[in-house]
Amino acid sequence: MNIDMQQAAEKADAMLDATMGAVVPEIQWTHRATTTGTCDVSRYRAVMTVISEERRGSFLGVTERFWKESGYKITGRNEDREHPAIFAVSREGFTINLVIGDKGQAFFHASTPCARKSEVAEPVVRSNGGPDYSGGPIPYPNVRSDFWSAASPAPPAPPR
Numbered sequence: 001m002n003i004d005m006q007q008a009a010e011k012a013d014a015m016l017d018a019t020m021g022a023v024v025p026e027i028q029w030t031h032r033a034t035t036t037g038t039c040d041v042s043r044y045r046a047v048m049t050v051i052s053e054e055r056r057g058s059f060l061g062v063t064e065r066f067w068k069e070s071g072y073k074i075t076g077r078n079e080d081r082e083h084p085a086i087f088a089v090s091r092e093g094f095t096i097n098l099v100i101g102d103k104g105q106a107f108f109h110a111s112t113p114c115a116r117k118s119e120v121a122e123p124v125v126r127s128n129g130g131p132d133y134s135g136g137p138i139p140y141p142n143v144r145s146d147f148w149s150a151a152s153p154a155p156p157a158p159p160r
Contacts, residue, residue, distance in 0.1 A: 008112035022066035039114040047106035117160035
C-alpha cells in the first residue's frame with residue numbers, strides 16, 4: 001500500500017463515518033483513543049446509545065449488510081447472546097469490527113494495513129450529539145433511543 005499512516009488513518013475514519021451513517025435511526029457515539037503501531041493505525045468509536053439485548057441482532061444486521069454492500073468480506077462472527085460481534089476486511093486490507101460490550105455498549109474498531117511511517121493526527125470528525133469522551137474514560141452508554149434501546153421486539157428499522 002503506497003500511503004502513509006495519516007492517509008491510512010483517514011481511510012479508517014471514512015470507513016467508520018460511513019458505517020455510522022448507515023445506522024438508522026441514528027446513534028450517538030464518541031471517539032476512543034487512537035493507537036499506532038510501527039506502521040499501522042487503529043481508530044475506535046464507542047456508541048453512547050444503549051443497544052438493548054432485543055435490538056442487538058438488528059444492530060449487527062444493519063452493520064453487516066452495509067459492510068457487505070460496501071464490498072467488505074465478513075471474516076468472522078461471535079454469536080454470543082450478550083456480547084455478539086462481527087468482523088470484516090476491505091479489499092485494501094483494512095479491518096473493521098463491531099463488538100457489543102457490557103450493558104449493550106457497541107464498539108467499532110478499524111485498523112489499517114501497514115503504511116509508510118508518519119505522524120498521525122487525531123480524527124477530524126467530532127463525536128455526534130453528545131459529549132466527546134476522547135482522551136478520557138468512556139462511561140457506559142447513557143443515551144436512550146426509542147428504537148435501539150427498546151426492550152421489546154418492534155417493526156424493522158426505517159429504510160435508509
